[in-house]
Amino acid sequence: MERTRTASFGTAEERIAWEGLASSCVPPLRRLGAFMIFGFTVFVATTTAVVLFYNIFGARLVEGQGVAPPPEAFYASMAVGLVLGLGGYAVWLLKSLSSHKAFSRVLRRGGLDPERPTAQGLKAYSDEQLLALRSRYENLGEGRLKTLMEKTFGFDADDSFSLGPLSVLPRTFEMDALRVEWEANLILASGAEARPEISWWTESRHNLLPRRADEMRRLLFALQYTKDSVRTLKRRYGYRSDHWHNTVPEGKLWDAVRDLEEARRIQAVLNRRPGVR
Structure with a gap:
């Protein structure tokens, strides 16, 4: 069965498998930066919402004066943004590694080494x-x-x-x-x-x-x-x-x-x- 699969693994199918493997390898630092920007955006939006909530529904000590949210609300907003940013990055990283592992198995079933793309020559490259x-x-x-x-x-x-x-x-x-x-x-x-x-x-x-x-x-x-x-x-x-x-x-x-x-x-x-x- 393994020989049959290897023999039927043509250049087109091989390139598709390599494409999947390569697509799962996104620069991790760039993606971390994107998730941290997302987390910061969530923090800003949450903080703005908290400030508006307290100024609309909070008790005013002086008529016409704004209401300052408690420091705990600010820290909670920061924690939410940080958790969403780092949590989202962790989920992406796990999915990326899982995808890389899955396409590596596909290539191995085709008789190829996923970590040495030129082990059998350069035919996979255009x-x-x-x-x-x-x-x-x-x-x-x-x-x-x-x-x-x-x-x-x-x-x-x-x-x-x-x-x-x-x-x-x-x-x-x-x-x-x-x-x-x-x-x-x-x-x-x-x-x-x-x-x-x-x-x-x-x-x-x-x-x-x-x-x-x-x-x-x-x-x-x-x-x-x-x-x-x-x-x-x-x-x-x-x-x-x-x-x-x-x-x-x-x-x-x-x-x-x-x-x-x-x-x-x-x-x-x-x-x-x-x-x-």
Whole structure:
């Protein structure tokens, strides 16, 4: 039965399972901030309601003068806001961890390691996501995240990828060759040490798991690496693109203009989509 399930776990189903796993990993500090804002809002609303209640129904010692609520009412309002904020965050955290655990089981039933998404290669990643990740890697300084991406995806500073202009585009022969290069790096490195784990906490901070390759996601990933390429072009050849014909080396001008126009086109498409900025 396990073999049957593994064999029928295709790329589309695999990406859906990875999407569910990644979606359960929301940055915890950002979510804590949101719940604390909610708790503070409850505190302000409750305090306002208490003040109004005492001024409408409370006994006035002096005619025409307001009624001050007792300090206990203020502390109670504060406690309610704090409990709702922290309690809501605790409930969300438990649900997030439970969802992560559930999707991890789904992936394991499909013969995959939920903490090592590239253990069987890079097929779960779309071209656009890989290029976006590689573009992010290009702009990282030396550190733990850069090392993690090297060991997880096979990225290398001397591989065939480059920005300013982009050396490779999705769904091309060059992209297929780059995938082979990265997977070869992973195979060569696999004997030296175990591939690092991408835990719930790591994914919450760095967004490294495969995502479903729908149209919107492809556009967002493409915007990321094309904008990175345009920024690199501007740093190298000047911030006025109308002067690039004088500064960009021969043979790179067409690709430079292509990246600039593509970034503008994708941004325009996303601006027309509701809920996308």
